Amino acid sequence: MDEKKKAVRAYHRNVGIVIGLILLVFLIIPVFVKSPYILNIFVLVFYISTLSMAWNLLGGMTGQNSLGHAAYMGLGAYASCLLITNTGANPWVAAIFGMIVVGLVAGVIFYPCFILRGPYFTLVSIAFGEALRQFIINSSFFGRASGIGLPFGKDSWLDFRFGSKVPYYYVGLVMVILIYLLMKKIERSRMGYALRTIREDEDAAAAMGINPTRYKIMAVVVSAMVAALVGFYYACYIRYIDPELMIQAKSTESVLPAVVGGAAYVEGPLVGGLLMIPLSEFLRAKYSAMLPGINMLLYAIVLLIVIRFRPSGILGWYMHSRVKTFIDTKILRKPSVEILEEVEFSVSHGRKEA
Amino acid sequence: MADTPIIEVKHITKRFKGLTAVKDVSFSIREGGITGMIGPNGAGKSTTFNMICGYYPPTEGQIFFRGKDITNKKAYEYTKMKIARTFQIMKPLKNLSVLENVAASTYFGHDPARNERDAKERALELLEFTGLYDKRHVLAKDMGTPDQKRLEMARALGTKPELLFLDENMAGLNPAETEEAIRLIRRINESGVTIFLIEHIMQAVVSLCEEVIVLHHGEKIAEGTPSVVMNDPNVMEVYLGKKEGSHA
Numbered sequence: 104m105d106e107k108k109k110a111v112r113a114y115h116r117n118v119g120i121v122i123g124l125i126l127l128v129f130l131i132i133p134v135f136v137k138s139p140y141i142l143n144i145f146v147l148v149f150y151i152s153t154l155s156m157a158w159n160l161l162g163g164m165t166g167q168n169s170l171g172h173a174a175y176m177g178l179g180a181y182a183s184c185l186l187i188t189n190t191g192a193n194p195w196v197a198a199i200f201g202m203i204v205v206g207l208v209a210g211v212i213f214y215p216c217f218i219l220r221g222p223y224f225t226l227v228s229i230a231f232g233e234a235l236r237q238f239i240i241n242s243s244f245f246g247r248a249s250g251i252g253l254p255f256g257k258d259s260w261l262d263f264r265f266g267s268k269v270p271y272y273y274v275g276l277v278m279v280i281l282i283y284l285l286m287k288k289i290e291r292s293r294m295g296y297a298l299r300t301i302r303e304d305e306d307a308a309a310a311m312g313i314n315p316t317r318y319k320i321m322a323v324v325v326s327a328m329v330a331a332l333v334g335f336y337y338a339c340y341i342r343y344i345d346p347e348l349m350i351q352a353k354s355t356e357s358v359l360p361a362v363v364g365g366a367a368y369v370e371g372p373l374v375g376g377l378l379m380i381p382l383s384e385f386l387r388a389k390y391s392a393m394l395p396g397i398n399m400l401l402y403a404i405v406l407l408i409v410i411r412f413r414p415s416g417i418l419g420w421y422m423h424s425r426v427k428t429f430i431d432t433k434i435l436r437k438p439s440v441e442i443l444e445e446v447e448f449s450v451s452h453g454r455k456e457a
Numbered sequence: 458m459a460d461t462p463i464i465e466v467k468h469i470t471k472r473f474k475g476l477t478a479v480k481d482v483s484f485s486i487r488e489g490g491i492t493g494m495i496g497p498n499g500a501g502k503s504t505t506f507n508m509i510c511g512y513y514p515p516t517e518g519q520i521f522f523r524g525k526d527i528t529n530k531k532a533y534e535y536t537k538m539k540i541a542r543t544f545q546i547m548k549p550l551k552n553l554s555v556l557e558n559v560a561a562s563t564y565f566g567h568d569p570a571r572n573e574r575d576a577k578e579r580a581l582e583l584l585e586f587t588g589l590y591d592k593r594h595v596l597a598k599d600m601g602t603p604d605q606k607r608l609e610m611a612r613a614l615g616t617k618p619e620l621l622f623l624d625e626n627m628a629g630l631n632p633a634e635t636e637e638a639i640r641l642i643r644r645i646n647e648s649g650v651t652i653f654l655i656e657h658i659m660q661a662v663v664s665l666c667e668e669v670i671v672l673h674h675g676e677k678i679a680e681g682t683p684s685v686v687m688n689d690p691n692v693m694e695v696y697l698g699k700k701e702g703s704h705a
Binding site: 291292293296297299300303304306307308309310311312313314315367440444447448449 | 510535542544549550551553562564573576594613615
């Protein structure tokens, strides 16, 4: 027993070391990489992956495919920008304000919609995004089609305003990590189990004592609030927003990292984002000068290949691959599942029934 | 044993548009026992079952749980009242492992698990109890019918019920598997859970139930101990056809 405990502890330590190393790499990247172009790509990876994690809570974990996440993000950006420009509020306060507004709007709008199941929910989410965009284009309070700019000025943490991309890099990194931890926490909680049960079978969920509508609303609200946070981050980074932020293509952009990375996993959007966004930027830089649009074509081809041959995403493949077996046994020295369970759970498997 | 029955059904009727599926059925379930409901196809067993489980409300009539009216309770309010059910057509959480299937249910009910570790420990214990321990890491969709049926029971037990509804839990099992299922149901009952089951398989009903209710064409035609019910002329007529000469 003692030896088993040691093995498990060693394994946890090894995992910790690997995670620590990955974090360290991300922490020192800005020290060595000075190109604003490359840093910009990392910032894109950070906020699009976060948006994709928000989508994944609803699409991957709950099985409710939303195509309206650009609208939540846009609305979050607008709510916080309007508060800043109209009242001079502190941006960090405005971020919380934006999240609350979007959470309320999403909850109220989708409460009646959850009588709808499956594709109908998706259709409502598209309609919601487009209706919101049209409303903003036609409302002078929202600055119509010309958008809203945030005030420029001296670098300041208080105003979340910088000339350099490095502070945005670090804030983005923190945002990714915090939202990842939140999603991981949700996955293991009662809510996470409820959402996955609803995804698999709503009748079975109800028979267990899960109120499907209540949990779906919770998922929409949390997901929309995270999207709103991303909207705030985007607005402070670009310092200008317009209704184009909410076009349908942007919603699709939030789905791709999760689907490519593996929507069944909390880590899926991170893996997908880390691969697909640099790829997309690389293709644009390298090929768009040759023939306009060729980069989009190549991107689409890569996407089709992934979805055709790895429908459960990159992680879906990795989890059952020899690569994982190799890493687990040779590098992390992972003990067998039986040993892990024996150490973790106080349930002895001795009184087995005949 | 309490004097008031754990479930009392009073004159329930269910009409679907023009069709009356269940007509004025009343019965009660004794606390601590195993009560069965039988009847030929289309007799209204599943409709009755679904009404008692809150899947849909009866058109008329009332259902009482320990003297409390629960007629219009929603399906998801049942596990809080310590009532759980299984489904005739199994509804496993296909893409989750057997362990996760049961862990999910331990998070709900009147005494929910506090955290994932607690949930998994409770689930492992139930898997041990139902004989699914060795398959705990198999995805639910990759298991055969007998194991999925057992998983239905394990998952229902995850909510710590005091009353368990089993909807044709032995349909599609071979005689040996049926025998095993009977043993499991008896053990569940012995652990203090009142059981109400619908079943087609006579052998199971006769050997398990102390009390049997027979439905036919949506109406209750007999009730009593298995031997009384099996010798009831109405029941014999329904299952075996009319006796020659008994009818003019």
